[in-house]
Amino acid sequence: MAKITYVEANGTRHEIDVKPGMTVMEGARDNGVPGIDADCGGACACSTCHVYVDKDWVDRLPPRDPMEEDMLDFAWEPDPVKSRLTCQIKVTDALDGLVVNIPEKQI
Template sequence: MPTVNYVSFDGQSTQLELAEGMTIMQGAVMNGVEGIEGECSGSCACATCHCYVDDAWLAKLPEMSENEDEMLDDTASERKPNSRLSCQIKATAELDGIVIHMPEEQE
């Protein structure tokens, strides 16, 4: 099972093994990792699962859809070049070990 490293805004790290196909957002909300909300239940419609993907992993991610790109303009914390919505990233073997940084706020 791929491992995901969630790093909170204040630097605390939580490592989780996610079943293949689970999204990074679901991994956080189902395991009580704070910092990701997922208000729209994963339909790319709210930008409350905003995260910053560690640069080392950025190139391995699936390309962002136009919709995700537009939603990222609505984030509560600043949008950066490595901003993504974590409901749009599924845990896969290729992303094993991915590091996800949480923003300061989601709403």
């Protein structure tokens, strides 16, 4: 299991144990974390699971693929470095301690 911390825009923290093989989005959805809507169900067809990854984690995650890059254009206030779609981040044991910050809004 990897412990993922989801931080709401108001500072509320949710520390969730997520099974390897799931996505960060599935971990949030299955545990009722507010602010990650995942309207497309994880198909990388919307940007409602957008988060900002803590800067310490940016280089430790696999790079964004072109489809994710395209969808991030539709996210609310995307950051060129820290923005990610949680549906595109597969959980592994190496992600234990990952912190993601949920934006104030999702589009």
